[in-house]
Amino acid sequence: MSEESAADLARTPLYDEHRALGATLVGFAGYAMPVRYEPGIMAEHTRTRSAAGLFDVSHMGQLRLDGAGAVAALERLVPGDIAGLAPAAMRYTQFTNDDGGILDDLIATRTEDGLVLVVNAACKDADIAHLGEKLEGDVVLTVLAERALIALQGPKAAAVLDRIAPGCARLPFMTTGFFAIEGADALVSRSGYTGEDGFEVSLPDEAAPALWRRLAADPDVEPAGLGARDSLRLEAGLCLYGHDIDETTSPVEAGLAWSIGKRRRREGGFPGAERIQSELAEGPQRRRVGIRPDGRAPAREGTTVLNTKGEEIGTITSGGFGPTAGGPVAMGYVAAEAAEVGRPVSLLVRGRPRPATIVKLPFVPHTYHRP
Amino acid sequence: MSGLKYSKDHEWVRTEGDVATVGISDYAQEQLGDVVYVELPEVGRTVAQSEEAAVVESVKAASEVYAPVSGEVVEVNQALEDEPALVNGEPTGAGWFLKLRMSAPGELDGLMDEAAYADYVAGLGED
Numbered sequence: 455m456s457e458e459s460a461a462d463l464a465r466t467p468l469y470d471e472h473r474a475l476g477a478t479l480v481g482f483a484g485y486a487m488p489v490r491y492e493p494g495i496m497a498e499h500t501r502t503r504s505a506a507g508l509f510d511v512s513h514m515g516q517l518r519l520d521g522a523g524a525v526a527a528l529e530r531l532v533p534g535d536i537a538g539l540a541p542a543a544m545r546y547t548q549f550t551n552d553d554g555g556i557l558d559d560l561i562a563t564r565t566e567d568g569l570v571l572v573v574n575a576a577c578k579d580a581d582i583a584h585l586g587e588k589l590e591g592d593v594v595l596t597v598l599a600e601r602a603l604i605a606l607q608g609p610k611a612a613a614v615l616d617r618i619a620p621g622c623a624r625l626p627f628m629t630t631g632f633f634a635i636e637g638a639d640a641l642v643s644r645s646g647y648t649g650e651d652g653f654e655v656s657l658p659d660e661a662a663p664a665l666w667r668r669l670a671a672d673p674d675v676e677p678a679g680l681g682a683r684d685s686l687r688l689e690a691g692l693c694l695y696g697h698d699i700d701e702t703t704s705p706v707e708a709g710l711a712w713s714i715g716k717r718r719r720r721e722g723g724f725p726g727a728e729r730i731q732s733e734l735a736e737g738p739q740r741r742r743v744g745i746r747p748d749g750r751a752p753a754r755e756g757t758t759v760l761n762t763k764g765e766e767i768g769t770i771t772s773g774g775f776g777p778t779a780g781g782p783v784a785m786g787y788v789a790a791e792a793a794e795v796g797r798p799v800s801l802l803v804r805g806r807p808r809p810a811t812i813v814k815l816p817f818v819p820h821t822y823h824r825p
Numbered sequence: 826m827s828g829l830k831y832s833k834d835h836e837w838v839r840t841e842g843d844v845a846t847v848g849i850s851d852y853a854q855e856q857l858g859d860v861v862y863v864e865l866p867e868v869g870r871t872v873a874q875s876e877e878a879a880v881v882e883s884v885k886a887a888s889e890v891y892a893p894v895s896g897e898v899v900e901v902n903q904a905l906e907d908e909p910a911l912v913n914g915e916p917t918g919a920g921w922f923l924k925l926r927m928s929a930p931g932e933l934d935g936l937m938d939e940a941a942y943a944d945y946v947a948g949l950g951e952d
Contacts, residue, residue: 495884496859681858681885750862750906752882775861775884782862804864804880 535715649690
């Protein structure tokens with residue numbers, strides 16, 4: 455095991471399943487997580503796109519906000535339109551800081567009594583502290599520490615999960631429902647992090663191994679590790695916190711303005727509103743773009759982006775090989791005036807400039823279920 | 826008797842006269858996972874022992890391949906350009922990286938034979 459010492463790592467309730475499947479485990483955000491199983495990242499990636507990939511994402515933070523003021527309290531911390539969420543609907547948003555940078559990105563779901571938040575594993579302690587400090591009035595924060603999160607992603611996901619949770623295949627993208635799974639109350643959402651149709655199932659730790667084994671036994675399902683999760687989300691043009699977005703990048707620069715509702719743009723009332731509203735009006739200084747190397751050499755995070763005159767215009771924040779795209783793919787920030795799709799750039803890989811092109815994201819079209 | 830010799834950085838060498846064919850070990854390709862790109866040196870370049878001679882990239886990351894012995898690059902495996910997965914499929918065969926004309930063949934004595942390398946890898950531990 456690498457990166458973090460094995461003894462200090464937390465385990466998800468599916469740790470034994472990963473071991474039994476021959477996973478390569480690595481330290482990630484303080485957890486021992488599977489980076490790949492025996493088939494390898496390429497096979498796990500392509501099987502997710504062609505059938506269904508099964509992911510343990512129990513390391514992510516699951517939080518609940520209860521109380522009549524929960525919606526208003528969350529709106530004071532994020533630019534997303536939370537008040538406009540219909541019951542059982544979910545929305546992608548970000549915790550912003552006073553400078554308009556991003557503290558974390560998250561999914562908020564409106565439940566009957568309040569809100570459920572799913573936050574990044576690496577940020578969850580900071581998020582909990584942030585909420586604890588900023589929440590006011592009658593709002594109660596509960597950390598759902600004993601709930602697992604299992605993602606099933608890909609074109610076969612709906613058919614497979616509907617046999618276990620009948621009716622879930624009718625959920626539209628970004629909505630949720632409660633289902634009885636393995637004798638437990640499970641919150642099933644039509645969402646994910648691969649660009650594919652799919653689900654995330656939140657359920658009590660003790661019910662998770664049985665669901666995992668049932669799904670893994672399905673011939674259409676391939677357990678997939680963090681390696682495939684990363685290449686899938688990169689092809690889908692989705693941001694990874696700490697890489698593509700962080701405390702210095704604003705949601706507008708990151709191309710996430712779509713996640714800021716009309717009312718919030720007008721009214722503000724979230725941290726960093728001044729910068730974000732001004733960037734919405736005037737345009738940001740830099741923009742996150744897709745970048746496709748012309749050759750076969752991947753360009754990794756940290757690679758310098760040059761214009762055709764050889765001047766530095768930006769940096770790659772995520773880059774690697776896209777198994778479905780069939781070649782190297784990347785994204786990063788470039789100066790706004792250079793961010794035009796189709797523009798040739800060069801990437802400084804191992805000291806040598808290599809031709810690349812600014813392209814539209816995603817690299818692989820999303821196939822979300824929007825009936 | 827394959828006659829392969831190994832470096833601690835997981836490169837192998839097979840010699841014919843003063844020419845050494847170089848690749849990465851089965852253990853190394855297994856650790857890397859699916860190889861998606863290989864960058865090879867220019868023919869004619871001189872490399873010193875332990876100097877970076879090539880780059881191998883998996884889906885996840887880029888890794889350096891070091892010259893296990895010093896010499897001049899006399900040939901590179903062009904087939905890896907179109908089929909980098911040969912490194913996974915046949916790491917000690919068709920997945921070779923480059924050939925060096927050795928300038929200090931005595932360096933071979935400092936490399937491990939198959940049995941010593943197997944012990945070395947076992948000592949690294951899987952977890």
